[in-house]
Amino acid sequence: MVFAPPQRLVRALGETAPEGDDWLERLPEAAHEAVARRELTVERVQVPGGRSSLVVLVRTADGTPAVLKLAPRRARPESERAALAHWGGRGAVQLLEPPAPSGAGAGAGAGAEGVLLLERLHPDVSVRSLPEAKALLEAAGTLRRLWVDPPDGHDFETVAERTGRQARAMRASADADPEVAPLVEAALAAREELVAAPPERRLLHGTFRQSKVLSGERMPWLAVGPDPVVGEHAFDLARLVRDRVEDLIAQPSGATTTRRRVKRLAESLEVDRERLAGWTLFRAVESGVRARRVGRERDAELLLEFAGWL
Secondary structure, three states: OOOOOOOOHHHHHHHHHHOOHHHHHHHHHHHHHHHHHHOOOOEOOOOOOOOOOEEEEEOOOOOOOOEEEOOHHHHHHHHHHHHHHHHHOOOOOOOOOOOOOOOOOOOOOOOOOOEEEEEOOOOOOOOOOHHHHHHHHHHHHHHHHHHHHOOOOOOOOOOHHHHHHHHHHHHHHHHHHHHHHHHHHHHHHHHHHHHHOOOOOOEEEOOOHHHHHEEOOOEEEOOOOOOOOEEEEHHHHHHHHHHOHHHHHHHOHHHHHHHHHHHHHHHHHOHHHHHHHHHHHHHHHHHHHHHHOOOHHHHHHHHHHHHHHH
16 A cells, blocks of 8 residues: 555645644555554545545545544644543544553554544535535534533643734734734734634634535544644634635625624533634634735635634
8 A cells, every 4th residue: 555645735734834843754664554553554645635644545444434544743633542542432523542651662552653543524514515514513512512621631722822922923923924914913912902802712623614624434524634732712703703714705795694694603612702703713814924924825815814703
């Protein structure tokens, strides 16, 4: 089996790879080793796949369908493993290997760092396949199940820490690109107010959107691909607000539809509407500025126009 990374993964990792990083070059060998160690039978590489990991459809030695996922360190796969273990399948895909015991080396328990063996869902069926209103309802219901207290002694990144790093990069972009400066300043001001007094501290998915909710056998819909973070519910819900942003931009009433979506999601999940709007603004501007920085001009244009409605 040739473990060639899909072009979508190659492009996405190429945008973020630090100088000298050779993870993609080492990926085929790492995949072969992971398959052999677990005595898996490979069916196929998932294409187009994700933007931060190689996803391989496999079967275990007893014939159970599963997914083998390999991700570089900068995608924080060990944080994903810890969150999935804590959720224990409640609202999210299940781990099929236990995390390594505390203090164990990288070769113990779950195997090599950055390799996860997961429950097989239906990889080509996400809630995006549903009509928009139904998709938002099902996605929001799935997200609610993930909002639990983080484990004692956790080392998950906090919302304040993650957005602080992002804010520094945004300031640098605004200094170099005055065209985006007004939106960046508005987003940074919103963040400062929001991180000052978060209403709760829960374990969050971190990168939740409709395409991260897949059809399953155990439950109708389950979340995949978390980049977990600890903070308030509104931060997690904010990414869902701009789902199908290209459709929103194409509508003559896109701005009104967006504000109505903020209100509906806030009410359905009992989240403060102003806090949701503030985090939606920050996350849209951060994504738009980052897209512009790496040359994805079309994505940047959509995201920044969307942010201007907030």
